[in-house]
Amino acid sequence: MTPLQVQTFPEAIAAMLPWSGLWVDVLSALVGTFLVANFLLLNTAVAGPWAKRKITAAFTDRISVNRMGPAGILTIPADAVRLLSKEQIIPEGVDRPAWDMGPILIPFSALLGFAVIPMGSGIQVADPEVGIAFAFAASSIASLGLIMMGYASNNKYSLMGGLRAVASNIAYEIPLVVTGVSVILFTGSLRTSTIVAEQAQPLVTLWGVSIPQWFAFVNPFAFALFTVANLAEVGRNPFDIPEAPTELVAGYQTEYSSAYFVLIYLGEFIHIFLGGAIAATLFLGGPAGPGPAALGIVWFTAKIWAFYLFTQWARSAIPRLRVDQFIEIGWKGMLVLSFANLVLTAVIVGVLA
DSSP states (O other), X not given: OOTTOOOOHHHHHHHHSSOOXXXXXXXXXXXXXHHHHHHHHHHHXXXXXXXXXXXXXXXXXXXXXXXXXXXXXXXXXXXXXXXXXXXXXXXXXXXXXXXXXXXXXXXXXXXXXXXXXXXXXXXXXXXXTTHHHHHHHHHHHHHXXXXXXXXHTOOXXXXXXXXXXXXXXXXXXXXXXXXXXXXXXXXXXXXXXXXXXXXXXXXXXXXXXXXXXXXXXXXXHHHHHHHHHHHHHTTOTTOOTTTOHHHHXXXXXXXXXHHHHHHHHHXXXXXXXXXXXXXXXXXXXXXXXXXXXXXXXXXXXXXXXXXXXXXXXXXXXXXXXXXXXXXXXXXXIIHHHHHHHHHHHHHHXXXXX
């Protein structure tokens, strides 16, 4: 293990087994991936059917689910049974298999992005040298799923939703990545474990208390830009143009029901958590937090849930933009500011070097 590379979760599992060989490495990778995926799916199951309703109700002074189980928690299995037991309706004229593949790509791309995210407590499926670039690339696969769903549905509202989704991702993904690159200028590495390790250094010590060198403290302007672009990337207000219920019924997902609707819904919330995970990795020290290193997974979970709470606040409090405003802010505002931040960061890093 090199100084820049941590022991991954599958490697830790393989080290605990009394055997060795290729089959052990494959088995360890499968077990590690299975455990991480189920951890994420469990969080999503709580976030989607239950927490979303509870949080939105609290923000809007309403009563949320409270009939099924304590605080309505049994709504989670009830919704799963209800949705999965519905009839799968396939409209006439859809273009299969594109219509079938679209809903699968959305959760798949989000789960794939988590493969390189250090979650703390030794939980990281892979640690390649191009880690953060891989996370951005994996999350971008969802755009392909959205345009496939919109095109293949044989529905003008779905087609418009798919086109808006592509316009959204192009307009805001460039500022998102460029802002992420400004962090790479500080670290000199794309490896996610290195980015997290760099933020463990103390930034300043006041009265015996050390403030960590989180890049949200070092460059708060970049963190603000990244957070706004991240909102657009996960499709939350004021950037939920691809779905826009008042204009497009449900946009790209109009013609989907039953298990396919569950996959779309699942992918949407995993992507919110992935957005929070990337933001935490780049700007908030990853799984770092007070206490022993064993609490890393706890702090990581708290950070991605904090981002989820922020997206739900935005959904409840901020009105949707018009599509022309949406595009104008992306190209004339976010893009210019992200490149300005990149140039300024390069100058600062060059001076400090």
